[in-house]
Amino acid sequence: MNQSEIDNQEHWQAVYHDRSASEVSWYQTEPALSLSLIEASGIARDASILDVGGGASVLVDRLLAQGFEDIEVLDIAGHALAVAQQRLGEKADQVLWHVGDITQFQSERQIGLWHDRAVFHFLTKSTQRQAYCQVLEKSLRPGGHLIIGTFAVDGPTRCSGLDIMQYDAAALLDVLGPQFILREERRETHLTPANKTQNFAWFRLQRSSD
Helix, strand or coil, X not given: CCHHHHHHHHHHHHHHHHCCCCCCCCCCCCCHHHHHHHHHHCCCCCCEEEEECCCCCCHHHHHHHCCCCEEEEEECCHHHHHHHHHHHHHHHHHEEEEEXXXXXXXXXXXXXXXXXXXXXXXCCCHHHHHHHHHHHHHHEEEEEEEEEEEECCXXXXXXXXXXXXXCCHHHHHHHHCCCEEXXXXXXXXXXXXXXXXXXXXXXXXEECCC
């Protein structure tokens, strides 16, 4: 891990150390849009799912409750994953947990659905985005599904003290490349715990089977 990656990990560890999981700006009581898009993908309950930057999100709880059997959660902040694990109790053993930077992640297998809410837009350097895409291409099976939520072009320009990248469909596809097909696009206005609104753009894509 290089110095930049260490600094990044320390930043997110500090966020969860200084605030409770329900106080961070991206906190959701219910990940309704994520669940809707996952359902729209049509994946089977035994399909493999990777939640990138899942942290303390209750998405994993809801997926388990809906009968999904093969879930992995990755986050750079171990503190965040610990919150989710403690909340789930014995059910945490049904999930595979990874602490690490997604741009350095090495999956042991190919997965069926990749979900990312608000990680990709923090990759402001082209080298970071390229690394993310390389991991994505190695990890997601041909025909697999990709769900990404980012700040929209009329959304915030910074979050948690860091610069971000805003996306619309054209900008996202330009980064991902022609092997990804846009299946659906939605917008969401997220209300933070501080009662501020953030405009998100959501994209459901599918990797070409070729």
